Amino acid sequence: MKKLEHFLNTYKGNHLSHLLFLEDKNLFWAKENKVLIAYQQVANRLVVLGDPIGERTYFQEAIKEFEQYADRKKSKAVYYQVSSSTTSYLQNHKVFKLGEEATVDLNSYSISGKYGAKLRNRRNKFNKQGYQFQVVNPPHTGKLLKEIEEISDEWLSGKKEKGFSVSFFKRDYVALSPIGTLRNPEGKLIAFVTLGYAYKDSKSLIVDLMRYRPQSPHGTMDMLIISILSWAKDEKYEKCSLGMCPLSNVGKSKEDKIYEKVANLIYEYVKVPYNFKGLREYKRKFSHSWEARYLIYSNDDWLPSVFLKLYMLINRSSTKNIVNTPTSPKSLNYKNQKVG
Known part of the structure; x- marks a missing residue:
């Protein structure tokens, strides 16, 4: 993990490196440890999470190395939640817009004035009732970690x-991060949020x-986000x-492909088990800045099959470290290892 920390601090990480x-x-x-690509394998797909990290001038060659590695494993490479900058390195691939990431420009952020009236009233109500928000930096006490684990278990409710x-x-993992805490007037912890960052400073x-x-109480999530911002x-x-807001602004153009138009119908009308449109509407209370995220896959791959593999990957057991995969041939300068 020390190697990873040093690398991210050197090359600045990205929106998913935490x-x-x-x-x-x-x-x-x-490229001799100058570029890092994080991935998991599911069936015959190697699914990359986010953009490559490292020396940008080597990204094209690093992606080529990774694709060769996937070929050796008789698998196909899939790139998930990448930014628009990465699409330029994969021009011979298919691209599907996954949605948009909500971001807040903190230099201009404010809940004053007419626009912020509802959020301001929400915050004032919690404050008047004696709720207290605090950001606690690591190292964390065992008591706090036990409290937030209890909340997490209640929130999951067996899921x-x-x-x-x-x-x-x-x-x-949680112990590494600053934690925003919200306590009721009696001092009981009722909600928490962990805060990630791409690299130190x-x-x-x-x-x-x-x-x-x-x-x-109603509005607890609002209070957490307002307080964090x-x-x-x-x-x-x-x-x-x-x-992310999945499927946000997908399939709205006449030039969009059939899969994107189907995605737009799902976004507009499907509410169960996941309300995609509702999620964007909620985050829009805080954010007016949106950054597109993409899925990139091989020309000879089939999008429904890719989505099935992604579903399997995201929903499989996540509480254990994955099994390490073999080191690639030294002649190709590959090094493939688990975090740690």
């Missing part, structure tokens, strides 16, 4: 954790794992990510 500390992904080191592209509760913050007790602004952060 998830590497969950230790559930393989690390593919390319299985998801993984890969989303964080899950793992004590060692980054000016960008990521709202990571956010959970609350089922009996928490205000705290981050005071701490001189410049940007805060609220995460």
Whole structure:
């Protein structure tokens, strides 16, 4: 993990690099350790999470190395939640827009005036009732970690954790992060949010794992986000990510392909088990900045099959470290290892 920390601090990481500390992904080191590609294998797909990290001038060659590695494993490479900058390195592939990531410009963020009236009233109500918000930096006490694990268990209510592209509760992972806490007037912890960042001293913050007790008062999530954004602004952060809104602004153009148009219908009309449109509408209360995220896959691959593999990957057991995969041939300068 020390090697990973040093690498991210050197090359600045990306919008998903905090998830590497969950230790559930393989690390593919390319170009003599100058480029890092994080991935998991599911069936015959090697699914890369986010953009490559490292020396940008080597990205094209690093991706070529990774594709050769996938070929050797008789698998296909899939690139998940990449930014528009990565699409230029994969021009001979198919591209599907997954959705958009909600970000907040903290330099201009404010809940004053007419626009912020509802959020301001929400915050004032919680404050008047005696609720207290605090950001606690690591190292964390065993008592706090036990409290947030209890909340996480209540929030899950027996449901299985998801993984890969989303964080899950793992004590060692949570212990690394600053934690925003919300306590009721009696001092009982009712909600928490872990805060991620791409690298040390980054000016960008990521709202990571956010959970609350089922009996928490209405508006608890609003209060958490309002408080985090205000705290981050005071701490001189410049940007805060609220995460992905899947299928947001997908399939709205006449030129879009049939799969994208189907995705738009799902976004507009499907509410169960996942309300895609509702998620964007919720995050729009805080954010007016949206960054596109893409799925990139081989020309000879089939999108429904890719989505099935992604579903399997995100929904499979995430609480254990994955099995390490073999080191690639030294002649190709491959190094493939698990985080840690």
